[in-house]
Amino acid sequence: MDPLKIGIIIVSDRAAAGSSADLTGPRLSALLEGGELFVAKLVQRMVVADERADIQAAVTGLSDRCDVLLTSGGTGFAARDVTPEAVAPLLERSAPGLLAAMLHGSLAVTPLAMLSRPVAGVRGRCVVVTLPGSPKAAEECVRLLAPGLPHAVDLLRDRRTRVEHVHLQLQSDTVPQRATPTAGGDEHYCQHQHQHQHQAGSTVDPSQVSRRHRRSPYPTIPLARAQEVVMDAVAGYERAVETLNITAAQDRVLAEDIVAKVPLPPFPASVKDGYAVCSADGVGVRHVLGASNAGVDGDGAASTVRPGTCVRISTGAAVPAGADAVVMVEQTRLAEASEDGTRELTVEILEAPRAGQDIRPVGSDIAKGTLVLDSGRRLGPFELASLAAVGVCQVTVFSRPTVAVMSTGNEVQEPGRPLEPGRIYDTNRLSLLSALPATGACVIDAGIAIDEPEQQLQQLAALRSALHRADVLVTTGGVSMGERDLVKRLLTDDLGAQVHFGRVFMKPGMPTTFATLTLDGRCKYVFGLPGNPVSAAVCSVLHVMPALRAMAGLRDFQYSKLRVQLESEVRLDPRPEFARATLTHSQTGRLPVARVTGSQMSSNVLSLCRAVALLELPARTDQRASLPAGAEVDAIVVFGQL
Numbered sequence: 213m214d215p216l217k218i219g220i221i222i223v224s225d226r227a228a229a230g231s232s233a234d235l236t237g238p239r240l241s242a243l244l245e246g247g248e249l250f251v252a253k254l255v256q257r258m259v260v261a262d263e264r265a266d267i268q269a270a271v272t273g274l275s276d277r278c279d280v281l282l283t284s285g286g287t288g289f290a291a292r293d294v295t296p297e298a299v300a301p302l303l304e305r306s307a308p309g310l311l312a313a314m315l316h317g318s319l320a321v322t323p324l325a326m327l328s329r330p331v332a333g334v335r336g337r338c339v340v341v342t343l344p345g346s347p348k349a350a351e352e353c354v355r356l357l358a359p360g361l362p363h364a365v366d367l368l369r370d371r372r373t374r375v376e377h378v379h380l381q382l383q384s385d386t387v388p389q390r391a392t393p394t395a396g397g398d399e400h401y402c403q404h405q406h407q408h409q410h411q412a413g414s415t416v417d418p419s420q421v422s423r424r425h426r427r428s429p430y431p432t433i434p435l436a437r438a439q440e441v442v443m444d445a446v447a448g449y450e451r452a453v454e455t456l457n458i459t460a461a462q463d464r465v466l467a468e469d470i471v472a473k474v475p476l477p478p479f480p481a482s483v484k485d486g487y488a489v490c491s492a493d494g495v496g497v498r499h500v501l502g503a504s505n506a507g508v509d510g511d512g513a514a515s516t517v518r519p520g521t522c523v524r525i526s527t528g529a530a531v532p533a534g535a536d537a538v539v540m541v542e543q544t545r546l547a548e549a550s551e552d553g554t555r556e557l558t559v560e561i562l563e564a565p566r567a568g569q570d571i572r573p574v575g576s577d578i579a580k581g582t583l584v585l586d587s588g589r590r591l592g593p594f595e596l597a598s599l600a601a602v603g604v605c606q607v608t609v610f611s612r613p614t615v616a617v618m619s620t621g622n623e624v625q626e627p628g629r630p631l632e633p634g635r636i637y638d639t640n641r642l643s644l645l646s647a648l649p650a651t652g653a654c655v656i657d658a659g660i661a662i663d664e665p666e667q668q669l670q671q672l673a674a675l676r677s678a679l680h681r682a683d684v685l686v687t688t689g690g691v692s693m694g695e696r697d698l699v700k701r702l703l704t705d706d707l708g709a710q711v712h713f714g715r716v717f718m719k720p721g722m723p724t725t726f727a728t729l730t731l732d733g734r735c736k737y738v739f740g741l742p743g744n745p746v747s748a749a750v751c752s753v754l755h756v757m758p759a760l761r762a763m764a765g766l767r768d769f770q771y772s773k774l775r776v777q778l779e780s781e782v783r784l785d786p787r788p789e790f791a792r793a794t795l796t797h798s799q800t801g802r803l804p805v806a807r808v809t810g811s812q813m814s815s816n817v818l819s820l821c822r823a824v825a826l827l828e829l830p831a832r833t834d835q836r837a838s839l840p841a842g843a844e845v846d847a848i849v850v851f852g853q854l
């Protein structure tokens with residue numbers, strides 16, 4: 213956990229002239245760095261003259277690097293006192309509560325505090341307060357502000373778990389009046405008395421069972437919004453590219469537009485086995501000049517077909533010069549052959565040909581220069597075939613994103629050994645490891661992380677190590693309301709992640725969580741899926757897979773939808789629900805018929821087997837508790853993804 217980063221600007225003409233005249237700066241530094249109030253680190257202390265421009269330059273420069281920026285001096289009534297006037301225009305939001313706390317406390321010490329004109333507010337993610345210039349008054353003010361500053365910084369940095377923790381404390385009977393220093397250098401900003409020593413290296417305290425949230429601190433957002441948030445976040449993912457031979461490019465995503473280098477067919481080609489003729493000749497007997505066979509120069513390939521002559525030709529062979537039609541062999545009759553039967557001398561054309569009949573002109577399938585495939589296309593078997601056809605054998609493709617899959621939970625056991633009491637086999641990791649490669653991502657097995665409080669560091673280490681190895685981490689379990697559900701807290705409090713959402717209004721999968729954090733200088737994306745196998749699978753389909761496909765560079769990263777009809781009545785849930793269903797051809801209706809795959813409990817892994825669609829069932833309303841048989845709903849086609 214980072215200490216509060218503090219900047220101090222001493223505003224004083226005298227102090228600026230000789231820094232030994234500055235007594236306030238060292239006193240504030242000692243107080244803040246001593247750890248008595250909270251854990252803090254001094255980023256910079258500087259002295260500037262009582263000049264508006266100098267003060268503003270210092271505040272602008274330091275506020276980007278600090279959580280809390282304190283100026284001291286220049287807040288009185290003297291003509292040179294311009295600090296509030298210099299600082300106020302730089303503040304984006306004011307913080308009158310901080311001013312009230314300072315003035316109220318200072319007035320209790322001296323009525324002259326009424327002559328101080330401080331300002332306080334927020335600039336970017338930095339709290340800025342102008343303190344009085346006297347060392348004693350400045351220190352008193354910092355002590356008065358101390359109980360609020362760490363929490364203010366948590367709010368500015370969106371450290372949601374810790375913010376909620378303080379709120380919870382404030383609602384309890386044991387609200388401390390002042391900030392309490394924490395023991396042993398352990399870095400807590402929370403202001404409660406710690407009954408329990410946390411695991412070193414992690415700030416999450418799972419022992420405070422009775423203080424856990426009874427309602428999720430995360431707002432519940434609609435699925436469409438959640439999907440938008442994920443897509444916006446992954447839009448920033450930076451993809452590398454690599455060049456591959458087409459024989460090694462299966463399932464990769466093109467990173468360039470491909471233009472035909474050669475036309476297809478490259479020569480006028482016969483569509484039939486028969487005779488190349490002059491169409492103007494109509495029906496009648498023709499002299500056979502020789503043969504043109506596919507791929508070989510038959511004795512007739514170089515001939516020029518003139519009126520009254522023809523060349524025997526096979527499918528795919530080049531049509532010789534002069535010919536403008538092919539007559540298939542079935543529409544001819546042998547008129548005369550050589551004695552030994554090795555040559556046809558004349559044939560009779562039985563049906564008059566049209567000009568151009570059964571000839572594929574040059575480039576009629578793919579003209580030279582045509583855009584064959586565009587960037588963002590997955591190279592399936594026929595895309596590869598098209599590349600080969602137009603003479604392209606090296607392609608630039610996107611490098612694959614890497615995704616690590618991790619299960620969490622004490623009860624989760626690796627399959628392969630007899631089950632221990634109270635445990636269940638890990639199914640989520642296997643299903644995700646099997647399903648995710650289809651998105652185009654490289655998939656890494658990050659194992660099972662235990663969520664026993666004593667093993668919390670192991671879980672943190674496992675999360676960290678997986679994040680070092682992958683662009684995306686998908687965890688299952690540990691994001692609900694259980695006392696051991698630590699994933700969100702470890703992410704925010706220990707890994708500095710920003711949780712973009714922690715609850716989605718959908719069934720299954722309400723506690724689905726999406727967070728981003730910076731590690732190794734790169735943005736990492738974390739999906740915390742609920743542990744129930746159905747929730748994990750459905751949420752992976754709805755949130756993770758489209759994101760991975762988009763990161764892989766695929767242009768079409770969303771699913772196709774079908775309109776379907778319910779085979780039987782379906783009861784609706786208060787949340788929009790994604791029911792697993794099979795689809796069958798309807799003998800009578802226009803639309804495919806959807807049959808829900810048995811019990812839709814989120815633990816029922818069998819409901820995923822055979823399912824090819826997720827039915828988008830609307831939320832229940834007072835007017836509508838169920839949908840009748842025959843009702844039409846949209847279905848997300850997940851064939852091959854579940």
Ligand code: AMP
Nearest residue numbers: 619621638639640689690692742743744
């Ligand atoms: P959780 O989301 O951790 O509260 O877990 C919800 C339910 O899913 C519990 O019944 C867990 O035992 C079960 N569960 C969690 N992880 C897995 C997993 N990897 N495989 C199968 N079931 C799991």
Ligand code: MG
Nearest residue numbers: 621689690743
């Ligand atoms: Mg669990």
